[in-house]
Amino acid sequence: MSKILNQVLLANREYSNDFEKGDLPMPPGRQFAILTCMDARLDPAKYAGLAEGDAHVIRNAGGRASDDAIRSLVISYKLLGTREWFVIHHTDCGMETFTNDIMSGLLDSSLKTSSVDASGWHDGGEGQGSADGKYINWLTIKLKFPNY
CATH class of the missing domain: 3.40.1050.10 (Carbonic anhydrase)
Structure with a gap:
């Protein structure tokens, strides 16, 4: 198990042991x-x-x-x-930092985590990507499959 998973499981155990709001x-x-x-x-x-x-x-x-x-x-x-x-909503929302084309391009390039700096988003790695990102409107999260 990862360190984070262990921390979450421990916190959950402590929370559930002390939980008094079940009623x-x-x-x-x-x-x-x-x-x-x-x-x-x-x-x-x-x-x-x-x-x-x-x-x-x-x-x-x-x-x-x-x-x-x-x-x-x-x-x-x-x-x-x-x-x-x-x-x-809130200021400085990450959803304002990309377009559908950027997200689809990043997914098409690889499935590694991307990074962002002053010049924009950058793919995080090499390897197999997924072209399926082009079928999703990332800003509203609605599928746009043909005949769907």
Whole structure:
């Protein structure tokens, strides 16, 4: 196992041993949901003043209303009683740093992690890439297969 996996498993064990919120109802107590970015610099609980059980938080790249995010929000409303939804974006979002062509090109070049600097994105390695990236609209995350 990796060092990070061990750290996560240990933290989870400690969290679950001390967890006292299991009796909270499934519907969020404050009856709202947030759709926001997955940016690791942001903590929705802190910037929205949330405690466990307060709200649903749906996160994805760029806080986009993708098909999956909409599915989650509809379930949040229809089955779990949320009455308000907030879409919260932020400054310096990574989704503003590339286009569909850039992402597709990076994937086509290789499957290694890319890097970015002042001149733009750069492929991270050699080897087999994937041309399938051209079938995805990366900025809205909708498939664009012909006849789909």
